[in-house]
Amino acid sequence: MIKYPIVNFDNKEYLKICKSSELLIGKGMKVHYDDSDEVYEVAIFRIEGLLYCVQNHCPHQHAPEIFNGLVKDCVVTCPLHGWSYNLKDGLNKNPKQGLRSLETFDVIEKDNWIYIEKPNIPIPKWRR
Ligand code: FES
Numbered sequence: 001m002i003k004y005p006i007v008n009f010d011n012k013e014y015l016k017i018c019k020s021s022e023l024l025i026g027k028g029m030k031v032h033y034d035d036s037d038e039v040y041e042v043a044i045f046r047i048e049g050l051l052y053c054v055q056n057h058c059p060h061q062h063a064p065e066i067f068n069g070l071v072k073d074c075v076v077t078c079p080l081h082g083w084s085y086n087l088k089d090g091l092n093k094n095p096k097q098g099l100r101s102l103e104t105f106d107v108i109e110k111d112n113w114i115y116i117e118k119p120n121i122p123i124p125k126w127r128r
Pocket residue numbers: 058059060061062063078079080081082083
């Protein structure tokens with residue numbers, strides 16, 4: 001079971017994930033989080049000095065591969081079949097792929113640590 005310390009910023013719960021130096025520029029980091037009987041997974045990116053956090057499961061076939069996606073112009077492309085999503089709002093970039101988008105979560109960098117908003121969308125039990 002993976003646990004991260006929970007801290008409060010502005011009355012909102014965040015998970016203390018890693019030191020800032022552990023998140024490489026342009027490369028996604030997968031964060032797997034167990035909370036009692038629910039499991040969550042997100043992907044964090046540092047792109048041009050800004051941080052983004054989105055769900056790690058691609059809405060297409062629910063593959064946990066968004067963290068492995070290629071990022072260009074703040075758009076991440078799933079490595080499996082090429083669905084692409086804006087990291088800022090999670091929206092699907094190609095209307096032909098449907099309307100399913102990525103959930104996004106707040107990220108904070110403070111005192112050389114990275115914190116993410118506590119995810120609230122668990123991985124479905126059938127997908128674990
Ligand atoms: S699973 Fe991501 S594009 Fe198919």
